[in-house]
Amino acid sequence: MFAKAFRVKSNTAIKGSDRRKLRADVAAVFPTLGTDQVSELVPGKEELNIVKLYAHRGDAVTVYVSGGNPILFELEKNLYPTVYTLWSYPDLLPTFTTWPLVLEKLVGGADLMLPGLVVPPAGLPQVQKGDLCAVALVGNRAPVAVGVAAMSTAEMLASGLKGRGFCVLHSYQDHLWRSGDKSSPPSIAPLALDPLDLSEEKGCVKADTALQGDMRQLTLEEEEEVQQRCEEKSPSEAMEDPGPGGLHADPTDSKTLQEQMDELLQRCFLQALKCCVRKADLPLLTSTLLGSHMFSCCPEGRQLDIKKSSYKKLSKFLQHMQQEQIIQVQELSKGVESIVAVDWKHPRITSFVIPEPSPTSQTIQEGSRGQPYHPPDIKPLYCVPASMTLLFQESGHKKGSVLEGSEVRTVVINYAKKNDLVDADNKNLVKLDPILCDCVLEKDEQHTVMKLPWDSLLSRCLEKLQPAYQVTFPGQEPIVKKGRICPIDITLAQRASNKKVTVVRNLEAYGLDPRSVAATLQQRCQASTTVSPAPGLKDSLQVQIQGNQIHHLGRLLLEEYRLPRKHIQGLEKAPKPGKKK
DSSP: OOSSOOEEEEEEEOOHHHHHHHHHHHHHHOTTSOHHHHHHHSOSSSOEEEEEEEOTTOOEEEEEEETTEEEEEEETTEEEEOHHHHHHOTTSSOEEEEOGGGHHHHHTTOOEEGGGBOOOTTOOOOOOTTOEEEEEETTEEEEEEEEEESSOHHHHHHTTSOSEEEEEEEETTSHHHHTTTOOOOOOOOOSSOOOEEOOTTTSSOEEOGGGTTOOOOOOHHHHHHHHHHHGGGTHHHHHOOOOTTSOOOOTTOOSOHHHHHHHHHHHHHHHHHHHTOOGGGOSEEHHHIIIIIIGGGSOTTOOOOGGGSSSOSHHHHHHHHHHTTSEEEEEEETTEEEEEEEOTTSHHHHTOOOOOOOOOOSSOOTTOTTSOOOOOEEEEEEEOOGGGHHHHHTTTOOTTOEEOHHHHHHHHHHHHHHTTOBOSSOTTEEEOOHHHHHHHOOGGGTTTOOEEEHHHHHHHHHHHSEEEEEEEOTTSOOEEEESOOOOEEEEEEEOTTSOEEEEEEOOGGGTOOHHHHHHHHHHHHTSOEEEEEOTTOTTOEEEEEESOOHHHHHHIIIIISOOOGGGEEOGGGSOOTTOOO
16 A cells, blocks of 8 residues: 555644544554553654545555654554554564565565465464454564455465465555654564474475474575475465466466466467458557457456566567567557568467357456456545645645545635634625635636625535546555546447447446457347457557447446446437337
């Protein structure tokens, strides 16, 4: 969450009532703390500040700062300790242990994967899904990260310690840590660290329970030996989350992940040439080959990622294919490569056997195939422009600050009351001072309008603010963007053959995979569909369905995916009953 720089919204000294409430919240959330410890953590008289900030993905976070260090942060009404606090109270949370090499990835924003855990002789701490946990490194009990358990301990063990274990919220060396004194973790001896038995029996790390009294830290040589013995199964797997659609290595396959990705890349390439690309499509942009054809040939449950292959770049892979004389690539315009020729008689194409297709998924959501689609929560926001900074600066906001409608209302009401602008004779009216005049009135109103009703003043303020919005997909962190969210755009087009086609764009903004939507519509409409790059839109695809299929498309989007009608434009072009498509 704090892997990138955040934006501070306000920084104020805490009020006495808020301090008492915070102390009560800490005592309730962390019952293991005694009264004295709670008073020590939330001091009664020492300086304590409340910092409200926006994380880089738009999350609104409240941070409590004492003695120059962040001690607690609040997200969605949940209270979390920082590493500074955990260094003073290392037993505050259930603590799991991982390898030092993993820390770099946690700082970069990665979650902690279960294969990266080090299992102590006494077993893993007992937690439930959603419990708050700490992460420490081998040899030191001082926590270096705070996160939430993605599954219970029983589920972790049942999974064979595979998959995502913890959603990491904050770590040592991230930007929240940097906002403090940037001190390093103290050295806290483990409660019962045993020597590691590197026997072949466990394949990874096995503790010798007969030596439980002998406490010592893992030496660098031992750590390297353990990590080599664990191969892909310790830090490397913890650093990488393949996700539900990622590349899962076959446990019976001795090939490395890079070798498997090379094979997947070549498979998708050959299948695209054999099944999707026709001579009439040439010349074909290399980006179109990848985006519209190769990705669609990727097996379900796998994810094509060129960066994880030995080629690293598409251009390098295509150069290799050109050297094998399968294709011919030319730069038809500056910096843009296209495939101008394909040898469909090449032995590698003719001998390629098309894999059996898997059943088309009936439910779609980007990155979560097989899971029911849930529409995102879309919330309108407002951005303070330069022309309105004087109105908002008294409340701690500045140019570019992003606010909810309720926050805008609070700012305007407080400003009017603080400056005695509420009409004494009619409480429903607000007198306009020069700042309000400049913010809400048009030029021809400047000398004629002296007062406004509350509702008119608030609506005018909202109209003058710059639009923004927040999109929250289920299970993901909110994303804040400026401007208005583009609706799903449905249009009818006439082709050269005088046939109508339905074109739909901007599905990705709502978490929908255009290829999956196309596959669903192809079955329901019994009509041909194509997926291609959307003209004028970067990294966006459009779906084209033969005929006027807006009626089917509307039912899919409104009834099954439950998207609000206001975010879909073009539904009025559906064919009238009895009219030929």
